[in-house]
Structure formats: C-alpha cells, structure tokens
Amino acid sequence: MEILGKEAMKTIKRALTGVLACSGLLFAGAALAVGDSPGGPRVNQINLQPPVTKIAEELYNLHMSMLVLCTVIFVAVFGVMFYSVFAHRKSKGHKAANFHESTTVEIIWTIVPFIIVVLMALPATRTVVAMKDTSNADLTIKVTGYQWKWGYDYVKGPGEGISFLSTLSTPRAQVDGREPITDTYLQEVDNPLVVPVNKKVRIITTADDVVHSWFVPAFGVKQDAIPGFVRDTWFKAEKVGTFRGFCTELCGKEHAFMPVVVEVLSDEDYAKWVDNEKKKLAAGADDPNRTYTLTELSERGAKVYAANCAVCHQPTGKGVGQFPALDGSKIVNGPIAQHVSIVLHGKGAMPSWAPTLNNVEIASVITFERNAWGNHTGDILQPMQVADARNGKLPEGGDHLAGAAAAGASDAAAAGSAAAGASDAAGASAATPASGAQ
DSSP states (O other): OOOHHHHHHHHHHHHHHHHHHHHHHHHHHHTTTOOOOOOOTTTTSSSSSOOSSHHHHHHHHHHHHHHHHHHHHHHHHHHHHHHHHHHHGGGOOOOOOOOOOOOOHHHHHHHHHHHHHHHHHHHHHHHHHHHHOOSSSEEEEEEEETTTTTEEEEEESSSTOOOOOOOEOEEEEEHSSSSSOTTTTTOOSSSSSEOOOOOOOEEEEEEESSSSEEEEEGEEEEEEOBOOOOOEEOOOOSEEEEEEEEEOOOOOSSSSGOOOOEEEEEEEHHHHHHHHHHHHHHHHHOOOOSOOOOOHHHHHHHHHHHHHHHEEEHHSOOBTTTTTTTTOOEEEEEEEEHHHHHHOBBBBOOOOTTTTOOOHHHHHHHHHHTTTTTHHHHHHHOHHHHHHHTTTTOOOOOHHHHHHHHHHHHHHHHHHHHHHHHOOOHHHHHHHHHHHHH
C-alpha cells in the first residue's frame, strides 16, 4: 500500500506540473498576442480565409460541403457501430452472428461509397479545370522565386515593362526579439504586387535557385515555382484591398521570411500607380556608362545591400551561421577581382547575383561593402568594370591585405633596425669608458 501511495503522489505531481506548464504557455501566448493581420490570417482562425475570387469561393464551398458530408458519414457509421456494441452486448444475453459472407452487404458497401466519391469528384473536377484555364488574361505577370524574396515582371497588359523585387520589410529588431511584434509581423514587404480589381491576372511562376511556392489563400491560388520550369495560374480579385500569403515550399534558412503581399486597386488607382511607376523607372534609370562617385555608389549600395544581402550577412555585416561576416572579411579587403567574381557567380550557399542585379547595382553594393563598417579600403568599382567582368575581364588591384602585410613587415623591419642601432649604440657607449680606463 505504501508503494501504491508513492506512485499515486508521483502521478499527481506530474499532472500538476503539466497543468502549470500549460498555464505558463497560455499566459505567454497572451503576453505575445497580436491582432488580426489585415488581409491575412486572423487570431485563432481555424477555417479558410474569406474568399475574394470566384475560385476561392468555390474552394470554400467545396471544403464546407465535403466537411459536412464526411461528418454525416462519420456520425452514421460510428453511431451504428457504437449502438450495435452497446445494445447487443454479451451481458444482455446476445450472441454474435456466425456467417461466412453476404453478397448483398458487399454490393452495398461497394456501390454506396462509389456513388459518394463520384458526387464529390464532379464539383471538384469542375473547379480544378477552371483553375487551370489561364486564357484571355487581362494582365500577365511573371513571378520569380529567389532565396528569399519574390521578383515581379509585368509581361503583358497595363503596366507592361514594370519590374521589381519584393522583400520582407519587418524590422530585424522584431525578428531578434528586441522590439514588440506588430499585426503584420513577417507579412509585410517593401514592394507589394499591385493588380487591378475585376481583371483576370495570369501568374507565370519560375525560380532562380530552389523550389518555392506562391500562395495567396484569399485568392485560392497556390502554384509552385520551379527552377528551369514555367508554371502558370490565375486569379480575378473582386474586392479592393491588401491580401497576404506566403511561400509554402521549404526553401532554406529564411523560408519564413518571404511573404506574398498583393494590393488590389480600382481601375483609376491602378492606372495612377502604373503612371507613377513608369515615371520612377524613367527618372531612376541606371546609366551603366556613367562614372559614379564613392558617395553615390555607397548610398545606392546601402539600399541594394539592405534589400538583398542583409538577410544573410546581417545589417551589421557580422554574418550568421554559414554566411560569413563581411566586416573585416578577407574577400572584402582582398583583391577586388575575387570579390566581384563571388558576387557575379556565387559560391557555396551564396547564389549568383549576375541574373538578378544590373551592373550599377553590383558596382554599388561591392563599393558599399568595401567601405562600410570597419572596412575602409577607399575602393570604387564602376559599372563599366562590372560589364567587363561579365565578359571575363576582372578588375585589378584592391588587395589591401597584402598591402597591410607589407606595411607590417616594413614596420617590423624598421623596428628591428632601430633596435639593432640602439643595441650598437649601447655597446659603443659601454666600450668608451673601458678604453678610457686603460
């Protein structure tokens, strides 16, 4: 009995520990609670997001009808089973039937499920066929997945020629826990995709590095982006607003940091947005033949670095994990040719930036890295040198490590000479009194 009492006490202690742990998690959740994400998931949401396209509405209706059907089948089957077990139990004198087979029962349990599956498949097939019909689109946009951002190119329709990268804009301080998170934590970007309302938008997906997946729940759209392949899907938003989604294919370290944000505008507002974007493109067009100053390249390079490099190498340049530090790096302070080659062609976990960034952007970010944080090389890389590097002619110079080593050796030699001179002088002064004494 004493042993049983000890075991009972242990069980009670474990139960209390579990209750306290759950309570702690609940209080912690309450402390970290945020509100509903505008255009995204709601707090404690367990159902699909409200649909804003016909396809999403059909998916929602299919989901609910299938759920109801499965619930009815579940209740019916398990209700009969539990009733049979309870009403015909042995304690009431019932005996189990003993038979080998029943053709009638086998026909019933084959035909009935078949009819149910067909009834489920008909509306589902109709919806799937509609999802694949990308013809007669009003606007075509190419979506390219990168680690870890999205690239948007307006290929055909209003806005043709506009292209930009969409990168997470949540402050790093929130990610690191140094600031409280907001309702749009990890669901906000610097450049959202902008489309007009009530227009059929065809989305062409591909990827530059690994497999990604472009997903907007409110649109009922999810399409994989695969390197070397082109896939397509479409949507027609019937409501103005901002809608949020995610990359839903595990794509590496920052997989959770590449959200999808789509802004649906009225026709008038969309036309204004297109006009403003084209004016920005014309005003900010990069001139690859111009010679830039160190200040101009560094300012532009800081923006390019923040949008493309900081997620791995960190805003401080200190790096993290497999991504090395750039502050004091041998690559950044070494020969500039090696630095340019790695940025153009990639190395290890670092992708090639040649297809993503133009010559001005590459020249800017390399110049910025070689003159930021503790790096004070004074090097300036011009866009024309990047163009030459793309053709195999890498720039020369910039090996500040060799210069530092040579300077260190020179200083050491000078110090050695000084020490030797001092030693000789000391020896001479020591010898002088001795000769006077003679």
